[in-house]
Amino acid sequence: MSLPAICLALFLISPGFACAEILGDIFKPFASITGMYDSNVFRVKDKAQLRSQLGSDQMSDFINVYTVGSDIRYELSGHTANLSYKRDFMQYMHYTSQNTGRDDAKANVNLIVIDGLKIRTDGLFSRTPQPRTDYKSVQINEMTDYHAGVSIVYDIPSGIGLEAGYKREQRDYSLEQYRPNEYYLDRWSATASYKLSIDAKIYASYQRQYQYYKEDQYINYEYINNNNISDSVRLGFNKVFSAKTSVNGYIGYLDRRHKQYPGRDFSGLIGKAEVMYELTPKTGLILNAERQLAEETYLNRLYSENDTVGAGLVYLVTPNIKASLFGKLSWRRFKDVPGMDMPKRTDRYHEVNSGVEWKPFDRFTTSIGYQYSGRSSDETFYNFVDHMVMTTVSYRF
Secondary structure, three states: OOOHHHHHHHHHHHHOOOHHHHHHOOEEEEEEEEEEEOOOOOOOHHHHHHHHOOOOOOOOOOEEEEOOOOOEEEEEOEEEEEEEEEEEEEEOOOHHHHHHEEEEEEEEEEEEEEEEEEEEEEEEEEEEEEOOOOOOOOOEEEEEEEEEEEEEEEEEEOOOOOOOOEEEEEEEEOHHHHHOOOEEEEEEEEEEEEEEEEEEEEEEEEEEEEEEEEEEEEOOOEEEEOEEEEEEEEEEEEEEEEOOEEEEEEEEEEEEEEOOOOOEEEEEEEEEEEEEEEEEOOOOEEEEEEEEEEEEOOOOOEEEEEEEEEEEEEEEEEEOOEEEEEEEEEEEEEEEEEOOOOOEEEEEEEEEEEEEEEEEOOOOOEEEEEEEEEEEEEOOHEEEEEEEEEEEEEEEO
């Protein structure tokens, strides 16, 4: 009998049996099953809009997600290697044409050269259907990402830290009409930090990015090369007050320039902040806010200013039961190509997540959750409201 079969048999006989004792601390497989009800699969405004796109007015569906994967960790003389892989099988009850899967693989290696000098390498592969909130199509559009990078970190005993890094990223799409949005980029970065204390650090970073699109894009009624260069700086602060209370964030500036079409250049402030606060020994509060600038590929839209605020509560009902409630509000303000008579567009997105997680014994977890999400836009075609209810059972060997 194979090792996974032995573990499964022992799990069925005795849930408390630690299969990790057989598998060891290196290889840690996991599996889960999620049942989900989605009230608006295609994120449309109403049944009339769905009927015009698909010829059907059934907006909801039941979805089963089967997940398998494993974490692998190896350590030798302070050097570490980590690898994780997860595969989701998504099965729809009514819209079987939407049956698909998700793949997610990550790897990193940390090497200690000498005291204080480390080399980190990391890689990522992800293939997932593009969220319906980001595009309007009844076809599945698989988005594939590849990341690979390396960084050198040097920590000086006085508290000064220096880091230099490089990363290559690539994004592909499965649908032909989205090929002009495919790109790859090279990102170079440098960071200097200083430890004010064992629990507090300030840092400054600089980043340069070269972004190359595989095809010319149709913008302002002509095909142009949208390749660009961007520079950004960030000043940040991290402070840990206790195991459950911390503050971190940064403020920065981004400047993006386009070689062939300077009219698409943009710049502005960016930033992020998060506070985790222990209200009581059983209750934790999370507050966050973020501002980012994102290049847009919509016809005759330049970029968008994205502002998000969020808050959440986590309550430990018992040592084995945890309840949570999270919410966020986002504003996405689109900026247009100069000289184009385009209607103003601002999207307002809101989301609320709630759930209860129960861990009756080590390695076994079950949960039930609810999510409400919706978007209201100046272009009403993009409006939607969605309700999701889900329950998950998972086991980590």
